[in-house]
Amino acid sequence: MPDAPFSIRRETPADAAAVAALNDTVFGPGRFVRAAYRLREGVAPDLALSVVAELGGRVVGSVRMTPIRIGDHPAHLLGPLVVEPAHQNRGGGRSLVAAAVGNARAAGHGLILLVGDEPYYGPLGFRRVSTKDIVMPGPVDPQRLLVAELRAGAAEGLAGVVARAL
Ligand SMILES: CC(C)(COP(=O)(O)OP(=O)(O)OC[C@H]1O[C@@H](n2cnc3c(N)ncnc32)[C@H](O)[C@@H]1OP(=O)(O)O)[C@@H](O)C(=O)NCCC(=O)NCCS
Numbered sequence: 629m630p631d632a633p634f635s636i637r638r639e640t641p642a643d644a645a646a647v648a649a650l651n652d653t654v655f656g657p658g659r660f661v662r663a664a665y666r667l668r669e670g671v672a673p674d675l676a677l678s679v680v681a682e683l684g685g686r687v688v689g690s691v692r693m694t695p696i697r698i699g700d701h702p703a704h705l706l707g708p709l710v711v712e713p714a715h716q717n718r719g720g721g722r723s724l725v726a727a728a729v730g731n732a733r734a735a736g737h738g739l740i741l742l743v744g745d746e747p748y749y750g751p752l753g754f755r756r757v758s759t760k761d762i763v764m765p766g767p768v769d770p771q772r773l774l775v776a777e778l779r780a781g782a783a784e785g786l787a788g789v790v791a792r793a794l
Pocket residue numbers: 654707708709710711712715716717718719720721722723743744745747748
């Protein structure tokens with residue numbers, strides 16, 4: 629099927645309810661116990677980098693970016709990434725990730741971390757990192773801890789505990 633004409637734009641405060649509803653529908657309450665959620669809890673997403681996908685003026689997709697630290701390195705956590713089930717497999721997810729990564733790069737940020745499937749995120753610039761070097765605040769499948777380096781050398785010496793940004 630050809631890609632649907634999603635309109636990708638930055639998230640605004642007015643999108644909060646629609647984004648929450650989308651995440652409720654797709655992930656359910658189980659999302660609140662995931663390691664990545666612990667990093668996001670009580671921390672506002674960076675709306676300069678987070679984006680939504682609209683169809684017909686309605687929010688049908690979202691990806692958030694939240695500032696974190698990996699040891700001494702400043703970084704952003706990408707996620708949750710979500711597309712409304714009726715509109716999946718039409719390029720919306722990839723467009724959202726590409727836009728969020730592009731926003732981070734344009735803003736001069738160096739690193740993005742996420743917990744997700746390497747076959748999906750690999751072609752979008754992410755690679756696996758060792759859970760021995762990078763310690764999440766909860767259990768994570770070692771195959772699913774991925775980073776993207778936006779500036780050459782930004783991931784040099786990358787190690788330590790992943791924590792909320794100060
Ligand atoms: C994952 C998700 C955001 C992808 O969004 P989408 O708009 O459907 O994705 P795209 O259209 O950009 O890409 C679809 C392609 O990715 C593949 N894909 C989707 N999820 C995948 C995954 N977890 N691992 C590997 N490939 C995946 C599809 O099979 C499809 O492949 P094709 O292009 O060869 O047909 C969406 O399916 C979703 O919301 N899923 C439920 C929530 C979720 O799991 N979020 C990710 C958390 S890390």
